[in-house]
Amino acid sequence: MSVVIQNTGKVLQRYGYLFLDGVKYTLLLSVITVFFGSILGSLLCMARKARIMPLRWIATAYVELIRGTPVLLQLYFFYFLLPEVLPFLDDKFLCISIALVFNSAAYVSEIIRAGIQAVDRGQTEAARSLGMGGGQTMLRIILPQAVKNILPALCNEFVMVIKETSLASTFFIGDLMTQYRVISGALYLVIEPLLVAGAIYFILTFTLSKCIAALERRLKAGD
Amino acid sequence: MMNNRRVCAILLTLALACSLPFAALAETRLDKVLSSGKLTVATSPDFAPSEFIDPTKTGQEAIVGREMLLARYIAAELGVELVIESMDFSAVQGAVAQAKVDLGISGFSPTPERAESMELSDSYTFEEVEHEQGFLVLKADIDKYAALEDFAGKKIAAQNGSLQQTLVTTQTPDAKIELITSLNDAVMMLITGKVDALATAVTVGEEFAANYPDIQIANTYFDYRSPGNVVMATKGEVELIAKVNEIIAKAVEEGKMEQWVEEIAELTESLAINSEE
Numbered sequence: 040m041s042v043v044i045q046n047t048g049k050v051l052q053r054y055g056y057l058f059l060d061g062v063k064y065t066l067l068l069s070v071i072t073v074f075f076g077s078i079l080g081s082l083l084c085m086a087r088k089a090r091i092m093p094l095r096w097i098a099t100a101y102v103e104l105i106r107g108t109p110v111l112l113q114l115y116f117f118y119f120l121l122p123e124v125l126p127f128l129d130d131k132f133l134c135i136s137i138a139l140v141f142n143s144a145a146y147v148s149e150i151i152r153a154g155i156q157a158v159d160r161g162q163t164e165a166a167r168s169l170g171m172g173g174g175q176t177m178l179r180i181i182l183p184q185a186v187k188n189i190l191p192a193l194c195n196e197f198v199m200v201i202k203e204t205s206l207a208s209t210f211f212i213g214d215l216m217t218q219y220r221v222i223s224g225a226l227y228l229v230i231e232p233l234l235v236a237g238a239i240y241f242i243l244t245f246t247l248s249k250c251i252a253a254l255e256r257r258l259k260a261g262d
Numbered sequence: 263m264m265n266n267r268r269v270c271a272i273l274l275t276l277a278l279a280c281s282l283p284f285a286a287l288a289e290t291r292l293d294k295v296l297s298s299g300k301l302t303v304a305t306s307p308d309f310a311p312s313e314f315i316d317p318t319k320t321g322q323e324a325i326v327g328r329e330m331l332l333a334r335y336i337a338a339e340l341g342v343e344l345v346i347e348s349m350d351f352s353a354v355q356g357a358v359a360q361a362k363v364d365l366g367i368s369g370f371s372p373t374p375e376r377a378e379s380m381e382l383s384d385s386y387t388f389e390e391v392e393h394e395q396g397f398l399v400l401k402a403d404i405d406k407y408a409a410l411e412d413f414a415g416k417k418i419a420a421q422n423g424s425l426q427q428t429l430v431t432t433q434t435p436d437a438k439i440e441l442i443t444s445l446n447d448a449v450m451m452l453i454t455g456k457v458d459a460l461a462t463a464v465t466v467g468e469e470f471a472a473n474y475p476d477i478q479i480a481n482t483y484f485d486y487r488s489p490g491n492v493v494m495a496t497k498g499e500v501e502l503i504a505k506v507n508e509i510i511a512k513a514v515e516e517g518k519m520e521q522w523v524e525e526i527a528e529l530t531e532s533l534a535i536n537s538e539e
Contacts, residue, residue, distance in 0.1 A: 054535075209349065211307065221308075225317055
């Protein structure tokens, strides 16, 4: 065990900057995923509530398909096939980002749907009986209340995505887990870089979880 | 409703599957490489000294190793730019089979299975060694393994799709094989007692043993004479492989192989955490 501790120190000393690099990529990838995933997810959610039936079907099929297959499989799929279908998308980082965004969107759309559904039905009825239209009810009455449910769940999705991005290391994308692969592959060290990467992941997600808990308390204070 | 949903899912899958065979068919891959001025090579850079990432560099030039020097040599001889794509070992084979890349160079040994689904180049070796393929075991257990039969009932880790996997299934058929994606994971499994041994190239195993005093190369080896490594191309791209063969022959003739071995040995030496900076 003492060898491992010694080696960890040496790895940090000589190659610590690699992990900082990894953190940058992991966070960048996560931010991109959650940001665009939220936009796409909102659109999906709208599509699922649309009056046009085919739109509804497509959106529902999409969500089911994405949620019913593993992320790693989707990454492979996008990495290999996206540049075939759309040749201008021949960039590794882009392909993987798109895959993660498409994956996250399905989950975000469910989060938003659940958030809206959690708002009491009486609120809609009250708004409609006051003479508000469907759109106005949604925008002025339902959404402001739904946001309270959605926001913490969205932040949790961010924490999930941080961990999920580690799968992108299959394609040496540059995230934290990739850095582990780089170091272990070049230096024949296994446990040490894993320890460092693990500690960093934990620090990232733990801090974020605490922030989310604080945010939730603030939102609850308004009730 | 349920039915419609299912139909949609099937249609989507079909649409994606149909886009598969759209890779260019008209011109040969060699023409494409020469006309685009770009040679793409897939590799799994977690296998020093053949291919690994130099942590002190970034981008394309960070992907180094003996075989990567060969890749650069091939590109230079073709007079084109080299683009290396890093991915998992098993993904490399997929990328070549799918024609996503021009060549796959990742320490591949020629096997009949590979020859069936891909074009293989002539094989090349970097250095001759007496015992090529063996086992990493715990130092405490080193005396337990005097012959291959002693591995009966033991758990042996081997990389999925690798030569070692074939060796374990054919030469130690009574052992239980544990497939892994990366050798590094397997070393950890060995140290923590999840497996009893790890099938590996002896040179690679020795590097690991240098870092972890608890593990050692067993005194028993696989009965195996190396057929060397090969470059892989998509099935049917015979023109490209013929050209690659020509270039490999030239490299061997010029004594490049020995030169590359030395060059990479110096590099790995300088990168080790125990070395002076």
